[in-house]
Amino acid sequence: MDDVATRRFTGDLSALPRPKTFRLKIISMGSEAVGKSCLIKRYCEERFVPKYLTTIGIDYGVKPVVVDGNDVRVNFWDMSGSPDFVEVRNEFYRDAQGALLVFDVTNSRTFAQLDHWHAEAVSHGAKDLSIVVCANKCDQSKRVVTEAEGRRWASAKGFTYFETSAQTGQNVATALEAAFQAAFAKAYGRQS
Numbered sequence: 001m002d003d004v005a006t007r008r009f010t011g012d013l014s015a016l017p018r019p020k021t022f023r024l025k026i027i028s029m030g031s032e033a034v035g036k037s038c039l040i041k042r043y044c045e046e047r048f049v050p051k052y053l054t055t056i057g058i059d060y061g062v063k064p065v066v067v068d069g070n071d072v073r074v075n076f077w078d079m080s081g082s083p084d085f086v087e088v089r090n091e092f093y094r095d096a097q098g099a100l101l102v103f104d105v106t107n108s109r110t111f112a113q114l115d116h117w118h119a120e121a122v123s124h125g126a127k128d129l130s131i132v133v134c135a136n137k138c139d140q141s142k143r144v145v146t147e148a149e150g151r152r153w154a155s156a157k158g159f160t161y162f163e164t165s166a167q168t169g170q171n172v173a174t175a176l177e178a179a180f181q182a183a184f185a186k187a188y189g190r191q192s
Helices: 003-010 036-045 083-090 108-112 114-123 147-157 172-188
Strands: 021-029 058-067 070-079 098-104 130-136 160-163
Touching (some): 058 083, 098 114, 108 114, 130 172, 147 160
């Protein structure tokens, strides 16, 4: 090895400039059993968990990603959709930069409750949240909420909309990366 290469690896590494790592707080919200946890697990671990496991309170996960050429550490706060955990959820809306607002296309009740979820977020401090709507389980044959209905609702609110399937992986990465992009732009502006 020449002297330059040797110095590169034997010097004090703590003196080298470190690239800045940004942080994003992304929450998932929506009714019970719509697939919030499954979407996050599909993105972070590239796998689907077919057995339903209810989220008790809050689950937490971290995933390093790159947004606009910047290193970003995404902190996922996966919130239970159960009414029993409303007081727990309310503590996690604050300081969130982005959200996945998820409903199940096979269950019209979960679509009808989207306004409730948005209102809950706003009333607990998440007024300037970048929201991506995920119409989940779109691979299922017993669909009752049409894509047009979902897009119309999201468009009226100014939210981005994606048809997703945690089971097949359809649009999961695209939807979550859109959430990161929007949240990053709102939180940090252009950093690249």
